[in-house]
Amino acid sequence: VQLVESGGGLVQAGGSLRLSCTASGRTSSSYTMGWFRQAPGKEREFVAVIRWSSGYIYYADSVKGRFTLSRDKAKNTVSLEMNSLKPEDTAVYYCAGANGVILSSIRIVHQYDSWGQGTQVTVSS
Numbered sequence: 001v002q003l004v005e006s007g008g009g010l011v012q013a014g015g016s017l018r019l020s021c022t023a024s025g026r027t028s029s030s031y032t033m034g035w036f037r038q039a040p041g042k043e044r045e046f047v048a049v050i051r052w053s054s055g056y057i058y059y060a061d062s063v064k065g066r067f068t069l070s071r072d073k074a075k076n077t078v079s080l081e082m083n084s085l086k087p088e089d090t091a092v093y094y095c096a097g098a099n100g101v102i103l104s105s106i107r108i109v110h111q112y113d114s115w116g117q118g119t120q121v122t123v124s125s
Contacts, residue, residue: 001025001114003033003095008119011085015123019080021095021116027076029053032101034069035080036109037091037121044094046107050078058106063089085123092118 007019023033034049048059048069057069068081082089095116096109105111 001027001097003097003114003116005093005095005116005119007080008093008121010122010124013085013087013123013125015085016081016083017085017121018082019093019095019119019121021078023076023097023114027052027097028099030100031097032099032106032112033071033078033095033097034058035078035093036096036112037089037093038118039088039091042091044109046109047093048080049096049106060107082121085121087123087125089121090123091121093121094118 002024003021005021011017031052032049035047036044037047038044046060050057066084071078096112097114098112101111
């Protein structure tokens with residue numbers, strides 16, 4: 001599965017940005033897809049993902065209430081609407097996907113085997 005991202009950029013604190021990711025290739029009904037991020041000098045961390053079959057969405061506590069993940073099933077696309085952005089949201093954001101990710105592992109980076117190229121999000125204070 002190939003993941004292609006778009007969006008990102010530079011915004012002031014309190015502003016908004018939207019990221020999108022489109023999957024091409026073979027995905028199954030058990031596919032999980034979403035976003036991770038990596039700030040300079042830090043490990044890659046979970047942001048939000050969606051279970052493709054059920055539509056259940058999981059968020060990191062740090063973004064809950066500010067970020068909204070949505071999907072367009074017909075286009076195999078997920079979008080991340082990021083509001084009330086903070087300087088600490090600055091990172092490279094990666095789209096990720098995998099088949100058969102169990103719930104207890106849904107926030108673990110290494111459970112995902114498809115990754116986008118990454119897109120920079122910079123929030124200035």
